Amino acid sequence: MNKDLLIIFIKNPILGKVKSRLAATVGPEKALAIYHQLLHRTQKVTQNLPVDKALYYADFIPEKDSWDTAVYTKYLQVTGDLGQRMEQAFQQGFSDNYNRICIIGSDCYELSSEIIKQAFRRLEDKDVVIGPAEDGGYYLLGLTQHQPFLFQNKHWSTESVLLDTLQDVKEKNLSVTLLPTLTDVDEEKDLVTMQFVKS
Numbered sequence: 001m002n003k004d005l006l007i008i009f010i011k012n013p014i015l016g017k018v019k020s021r022l023a024a025t026v027g028p029e030k031a032l033a034i035y036h037q038l039l040h041r042t043q044k045v046t047q048n049l050p051v052d053k054a055l056y057y058a059d060f061i062p063e064k065d066s067w068d069t070a071v072y073t074k075y076l077q078v079t080g081d082l083g084q085r086m087e088q089a090f091q092q093g094f095s096d097n098y099n100r101i102c103i104i105g106s107d108c109y110e111l112s113s114e115i116i117k118q119a120f121r122r123l124e125d126k127d128v129v130i131g132p133a134e135d136g137g138y139y140l141l142g143l144t145q146h147q148p149f150l151f152q153n154k155h156w157s158t159e160s161v162l163l164d165t166l167q168d169v170k171e172k173n174l175s176v177t178l179l180p181t182l183t184d185v186d187e188e189k190d191l192v193t194m195q196f197v198k199s
Helices: 020-026 028-046 082-095 113-122 161-171 188-193
Strands: 004-010 052-057 073-076 100-104 128-132 138-143 176-178
Touching: 004 028, 004 082, 020 028, 020 188, 028 113, 052 082, 082 100, 100 113, 113 128, 113 138, 128 161, 138 161
Parallel strands: 004 052, 004 100, 052 073, 128 176
Antiparallel strands: 100 138, 128 138
C-alpha cells in the first residue's frame, strides 16, 4: 500500500519577518494580516486530505497554535538555503518509508485540495510532479524517490528555478508532469488572487 506524505513549509507569523516584498508596499502590519490569511487558507485546503502531513516551521515550533497536532506532525526546518531545507524534509520523509511525497509552501492562495490530490495521483506513473508558479518558481514539488540534485545549484526565489529544475529532470531522464500554473502571493499585484480587501 502506498504511503503518501504532504510536507508543508510555513514561516512563523511574526511582524516584520513575513512577506518582506509585500510589506515594502503595504506595510508590515498588513503584510502580516495577509500572511495569516494565507496560513488559514493552507490549513483549510490540507487538513482533510487523505495523506499524512508534516508541518515544517521556519524558526520555532510554538507550544500552541491553530495547527492541530492530531492532523499535522510538527518539525523545525534545518538551517540553510531553501534547497537544503526542502532536501532534508524529503530525505526525512523517504527515510520514514513514504512512497510519494509532495511539498508546498503557504504562499499560494489559489492552491486547492483537488490540485494536491491530483499531484499525488500523477505520481502513480510519473517520477516528478511540479506545480509551476507565475513568477518562474513552483508552488508544489512531488517525488517518488529522493532526488537531492533537484535542490542543488539553484538561485532560489528567482524566475529561473522552474526551468533549471525541469532541465535537471530531463538530464536524469525522469518522467515529469506539470500541474496548472498558479500565483504565489509575494507582491501587492498578487493580491488579486486573494479575497483580501485592500483598504
